[in-house]
Amino acid sequence: MDEKVKGRVQEPKERVKNFNEVELGFNDEEALKEASRCLQCPNPRCVQGCPVNIMIPHFIKAIKEHDLKKAYEIITESSSLPAVCGRVCPQEKQCEKMCIKGFKGDAISIGSLERYVADVAIKNNYNSEKSITKNGKKVAIIGSGPAGLTCAGDLAKAGFDVTIYEILHKAGGVLTYGIPEFRLPKKIVEKEVESLEKLGVNILTDVPVGNAITLLQLQKEYDAVFVGSGAGLPKFMGIEGEDANGVFSANEILTRINLMGAYKSDSKTPIKKAKKAYIIGGGNVAMDAVRSLKRLGIETHLMYRRGLDELPARKMEVEHAKEEGIIFDLLTNPKRILTNENNDVIGMEVVDMELKEPGEDGRRSVVEKPESIHNVECDMVVMALGTSPNHGAIKDSSIELTERGLIKTEEEKTKTSLNNVYAGGDAVTGAATVILAMEAGKKAAKEIIESFA
Numbered sequence: 001m002d003e004k005v006k007g008r009v010q011e012p013k014e015r016v017k018n019f020n021e022v023e024l025g026f027n028d029e030e031a032l033k034e035a036s037r038c039l040q041c042p043n044p045r046c047v048q049g050c051p052v053n054i055m056i057p058h059f060i061k062a063i064k065e066h067d068l069k070k071a072y073e074i075i076t077e078s079s080s081l082p083a084v085c086g087r088v089c090p091q092e093k094q095c096e097k098m099c100i101k102g103f104k105g106d107a108i109s110i111g112s113l114e115r116y117v118a119d120v121a122i123k124n125n126y127n128s129e130k131s132i133t134k135n136g137k138k139v140a141i142i143g144s145g146p147a148g149l150t151c152a153g154d155l156a157k158a159g160f161d162v163t164i165y166e167i168l169h170k171a172g173g174v175l176t177y178g179i180p181e182f183r184l185p186k187k188i189v190e191k192e193v194e195s196l197e198k199l200g201v202n203i204l205t206d207v208p209v210g211n212a213i214t215l216l217q218l219q220k221e222y223d224a225v226f227v228g229s230g231a232g233l234p235k236f237m238g239i240e241g242e243d244a245n246g247v248f249s250a251n252e253i254l255t256r257i258n259l260m261g262a263y264k265s266d267s268k269t270p271i272k273k274a275k276k277a278y279i280i281g282g283g284n285v286a287m288d289a290v291r292s293l294k295r296l297g298i299e300t301h302l303m304y305r306r307g308l309d310e311l312p313a314r315k316m317e318v319e320h321a322k323e324e325g326i327i328f329d330l331l332t333n334p335k336r337i338l339t340n341e342n343n344d345v346i347g348m349e350v351v352d353m354e355l356k357e358p359g360e361d362g363r364r365s366v367v368e369k370p371e372s373i374h375n376v377e378c379d380m381v382v383m384a385l386g387t388s389p390n391h392g393a394i395k396d397s398s399i400e401l402t403e404r405g406l407i408k409t410e411e412e413k414t415k416t417s418l419n420n421v422y423a424g425g426d427a428v429t430g431a432a433t434v435i436l437a438m439e440a441g442k443k444a445a446k447e448i449i450e451s452f453a
Helices: 028-035 045-049 056-064 068-076 082-088 110-123 146-157 186-198 215-221 250-258 284-294 315-323 434-451
Strands: 023-025 138-142 161-165 202-204 224-227 247-249 276-280 299-304 327-330 332-339 345-358 364-368 374-377 380-383 421-423
Touching (some): 023 110, 068 082, 068 110, 082 434, 138 146, 138 215, 146 161, 186 202, 250 284, 284 299
Parallel strands (some): 224 421
16 A cells, blocks of 8 residues: 655644644655655646645655755745645645545645645745836735735735735734644744745734724725735624633634743733633634643543534544543533632533434534533633634725625625725635635735736
């Protein structure tokens, strides 16, 4: 059997004590061995599976030829954030899912090879950019998450003067505040941001668009505006007790840990150490939150109303969580949060759930088993139920929204109802993946470029 090369990882008993990266990446020998498995298909399905259409066989061939600078140049023709994508993109559902080798065995580890090339590029200060001819046009970008950064990179390469407006004190959006250090080191995000600044992208932090400056003002000052403000407004269940002390959104927990260093011993904003925490949800954010709290020495439970097979989180993250001792309370759902006289969390009233037959969308519905209601003890509850856009950046504008409250764009495009204003990423689709936000940023850049051609 032609098996894929397995990357090295931190041992579970060690990694739960630190926030260092779990996946250690390929060394030169491992990368070359894995690259040698690629069939170099004449009609590469993997490229079709990549939202930003990286020429995957070409960069893998360059690895085989020991030309890593060329491999990096090939990747960065399509992607502005290769070190990020190599780590957090769900390749198993995209490029690797389409790999022809995966139909009878192990698909090529495309994500790991992309990460390898990107890390070598960072270490050796590769510069893949050619000279840029300015075109005299200015574009403002709201938000420095994956959509905004990608749009900025493509526009800068095309000769536009680009300014990013970021509400927080660090650039990166969800890459900085949402994804834990053990999955995506912040120094990697900083390096990717620096590469854009070298292209001439100007990043202004601590600027809340909508208050410090309005969308209308940006629209007047710039030739085009891209709104990539993401979806940072957490959702709750609407059950009794959610206002108690000890109830958090996953967003708050992850932001305090990732952006504000709450896990560090000298943190000015530490997270009060709980004895037992329940994280409600089953997606990647839930997995990030539960694994982060485990590293703070808390007994952590993941509560999800469906079963293991229905967990929407990446399979690799679920496996890592199991290895790290996360307790999975599946087919269970909270009904109310129990509190004491001081409104502190002391537990939850929960109910067992039962899976039914799949619906039209192929997903199995769940129903409560009323006779199964019981209580569990805990002193922290974290809601990881998804997010919705916070439209503070576009307030007081006449930009059109959908029935779901998302920014409305023209069909199959990123153009909004406002003249020369484009939008993409989670603000348009609702919470999704990093690579899909990047795809939207890339698409918007193409539309803006074409509008001035």
